Amino acid sequence: MGLFRKRRVQRVGPGRYAVHLQGWEQQLLTSLSADLRSVLEESTDDPSVRRLFPTAYHEDPERDREYQVLTRDELLQRRLAALDATAATAGARELDADGLAAWMGTVNQLRLVIGTNLDVSEEPVQIDPDSDEAPGYAVYDYLTGLLAEIVDALEGGLGDPDPEVPASP
Amino acid sequence: MTGVSPVEVERPVGGTEAEEDVPWVVLVWNDPINLMSYVAYVFQKLFGYSKEKAEQLMLQVHHEGRSAVAHGTRSECELHVFRLHEHGLWATMQHDR
Numbered sequence: 610m611g612l613f614r615k616r617r618v619q620r621v622g623p624g625r626y627a628v629h630l631q632g633w634e635q636q637l638l639t640s641l642s643a644d645l646r647s648v649l650e651e652s653t654d655d656p657s658v659r660r661l662f663p664t665a666y667h668e669d670p671e672r673d674r675e676y677q678v679l680t681r682d683e684l685l686q687r688r689l690a691a692l693d694a695t696a697a698t699a700g701a702r703e704l705d706a707d708g709l710a711a712w713m714g715t716v717n718q719l720r721l722v723i724g725t726n727l728d729v730s731e732e733p734v735q736i737d738p739d740s741d742e743a744p745g746y747a748v749y750d751y752l753t754g755l756l757a758e759i760v761d762a763l764e765g766g767l768g769d770p771d772p773e774v775p776a777s778p
Numbered sequence: 779m780t781g782v783s784p785v786e787v788e789r790p791v792g793g794t795e796a797e798e799d800v801p802w803v804v805l806v807w808n809d810p811i812n813l814m815s816y817v818a819y820v821f822q823k824l825f826g827y828s829k830e831k832a833e834q835l836m837l838q839v840h841h842e843g844r845s846a847v848a849h850g851t852r853s854e855c856e857l858h859v860f861r862l863h864e865h866g867l868w869a870t871m872q873h874d875r
Contacts, residue, residue, distance in 0.1 A: 665859045667805075667870040680860055687864050717816065717866045724811040731810045753813065760819045764829075767822055 617755060618709065620762045623769040626704045634755075635699040637748070638712075641719050642692040642699075648722075649692075653685055660725045661688060661718055691715045706766055709759060716756045723749045801874035802855040804848040808839050809868050820865045821847060824858070849874055 617634070621627045630638070648655055653662050662684060666673040691714035698708055727745050736746045806817070814836055821832035825848060838845035847869075848858045855871040862869035 661866070663863055663868050663870075665856070665863070665870055666872070668872050676856065684860065684864060714865070717812075721811055721866050729810055756813060757815060760813065760815050764815075764819055764822075 616758055616762075618712075618758045618762045620765040621703075624706045624766065626706070626709045626762055626766075628701055628704055630699070634751075637751070638715070639696045639699045641748070642696040642715055645719060645722060646689060646692050649685060649688060653681060657726055658722055660721045688714070688718055691718070706763070706769065709763060713756065713759045713763065716752050716759060720749060720752045720756060723752070800852075801849055802852050802871050803846045803874040804850075804855050804858045804862070804869055804871050805844050806835070806839050806847050806862060807844045807868040807870065812866060814840060817867065820862070820867060824861050824865070 615629050617629055619627045619629075645658075648658055649661075652658075662677070662681060664673050665676045665680075691711045694708065694711035695715035698704060698711070701708070704712070723745060727742060727749060729749065736743050817839065818829070818832040818836040821827050821835055822829060825832075827835070835845045835847050847862075848855065850858070852871075859869045859871050
């Protein structure tokens, strides 16, 4: 095959992104999205997902409590929307900007949850391939690579016209 | 870019009217998980910063532990914090001083 593996995600035009995922990758995205959805629906205060709902007023616990009450449900709905959109488009060969943004949101929140639960640090670590944590690290590393590609593709599209905005007359 | 209309944080929680005029600042804190390229991209996307400015802020987060990424009224900053949280960044807000 050579040195250059085909990119999984690539901008191919204004607002257009080609996607090349193998079947197992599509299944992984779909099942991880469903798993996280289940946990979020159960409770946003579950320790494994606390990282997805951070403090806003770090110097004022009372205000922060009020902020969380005001915004928690909206943030949850947005997170669920990204997971659902990704699961629905996991088999797509092409995505628009919104579609790829949903993937980015999904991959990012999955990394946050998995990474927090693995207690990852900024430094790379040697993982015993036979340890219980090894599969988690493998998934985490995979998502890291995928996210990097998504960011790279979307960066190229930062100047693209917003499809939601009608052209001015 | 998500296709979902922005949340309307019309009235910040608590506080007096005079307090709403006090400038607030949004901080983004370093964390061991978010990719540097991702953080810089989010700054460009959410604030319209140039690539250079976004990278400068991202590096400040990375090296100094945190960076002030936006200023504004309490309402404006709550919205910025909400969007940053939606993107998985660890953002908080405080009085600008």
